Amino acid sequence: MKLSAADLKSLSVFHAVTEHRGFAGAQTALHMSQSAVSFHIRALEERVGFTVCRRGRQGFELTERGTIVYERAKVLLASVDDFDSEMNELRSSVYGTLRLGVVDNTIMDADLDLQGVIGEFLRKNPKARLNITVGSPDRLIGEIANGEVQLGILPEMAQIEGLQHRQVYTEVHRIYCAKRHPLFARDSAQLTVEEIINHPFVVRPYANLEELKSFPNAEVGAHASNMEAQALLILSGHFIGNLPHYYASHWVERGELKALLPNLVEIVSPFCVVTRTGRRPSLIVRTFIQELVARLWQQSHLVEAYKGG
Numbered sequence: 001m002k003l004s005a006a007d008l009k010s011l012s013v014f015h016a017v018t019e020h021r022g023f024a025g026a027q028t029a030l031h032m033s034q035s036a037v038s039f040h041i042r043a044l045e046e047r048v049g050f051t052v053c054r055r056g057r058q059g060f061e062l063t064e065r066g067t068i069v070y071e072r073a074k075v076l077l078a079s080v081d082d083f084d085s086e087m088n089e090l091r092s093s094v095y096g097t098l099r100l101g102v103v104d105n106t107i108m109d110a111d112l113d114l115q116g117v118i119g120e121f122l123r124k125n126p127k128a129r130l131n132i133t134v135g136s137p138d139r140l141i142g143e144i145a146n147g148e149v150q151l152g153i154l155p156e157m158a159q160i161e162g163l164q165h166r167q168v169y170t171e172v173h174r175i176y177c178a179k180r181h182p183l184f185a186r187d188s189a190q191l192t193v194e195e196i197i198n199h200p201f202v203v204r205p206y207a208n209l210e211e212l213k214s215f216p217n218a219e220v221g222a223h224a225s226n227m228e229a230q231a232l233l234i235l236s237g238h239f240i241g242n243l244p245h246y247y248a249s250h251w252v253e254r255g256e257l258k259a260l261l262p263n264l265v266e267i268v269s270p271f272c273v274v275t276r277t278g279r280r281p282s283l284i285v286r287t288f289i290q291e292l293v294a295r296l297w298q299q300s301h302l303v304e305a306y307k308g309g
Contacts, residue, residue: 014053016030082150094287103135103154110246111171112169117295124291150284150285156270171268172266172267173266175196177257183260188262197217200221200240201220201240203220205225222238224241231247
């Protein structure tokens with residue numbers, strides 16, 4: 001099947017319909033009428049020779065072959081967008097769409113100030129666009145590897161062939177328990193590691209048990225796929241767990257969480273920018289990384305100046 005410009009347009013509409021789980025969301029996202037969206041889906045089905053999705057009273061659903069088309073379309077459309085960016089790079093202009101992947105609750109990290117980085121990047125590069133995917137580190141790693149995401153800002157993980165990790169900053173984590181937990185009322189000065197490991201922990205699988213390095217032989221009572229899930233389980237009072245200082249402070253200030261052995265146990269979590277290897281990152285990716293590094297440098301020097309003053 002030789003693709004035409006019309007085929008790419010129909011695939012793009014089909015991708016939007018699938019991402020928004022139906023025609024209504026795609027209409028809004030694409031600023032298209034329902035009849036126009038339906039036209040492109042019919043055109044795609046006529047082109048490939050089979051039904052790609054079912055729509056009706058039962059809701060929207062991909063067919064088995066439609067799922068394969070969707071997965072291939074994601075990679076193809078990402079490649080087309082990369083080509084567009086690279087052609088504009090030859091004219092030395094930052095143009096096209098940057099597909100950025102971040103983990104959940106990144107917005108709350110004032111030390112990273114990702115919203116400030118994004119604002120400055122878009123101000124300096126008005127022809128650039130930004131698509132942001134929020135997901136777990138293992139999911140984002142897969143999407144970076146297959147080209148769906150160009151750049152990820154993720155906690156450090158095991159090196160994977162074909163991906164480049166460059167450390168840019170670190171998060172400080174501590175072990176917390178909730179007000180409902182039996183250790184909350186204990187005097188911190190009298191607590192011991194041996195006493196703490198008698199209580200079950202909640203951990204994130206992708207952290208490779210780094211959270212428990214200070215607590216050998218601790219019992220893992222639950223797993224959480226992301227930071228919000230981990231906080232929920234800790235706040236339930238049934239588990240002890242690791243959280244970034246900036247994230248936990250909201251509940252600490254309200255008296256709902258307490259750090260255990262804060263002067264003895266502090267976990268430093270490196271964060272990296274992750275891109276594919278094999279070729280130089282595109283201009284739009286390099287420009288965003290430069291803006292990120294510049295902002296982190298500025299933040300660190302403001303902190304040092306504050307301490308010195």
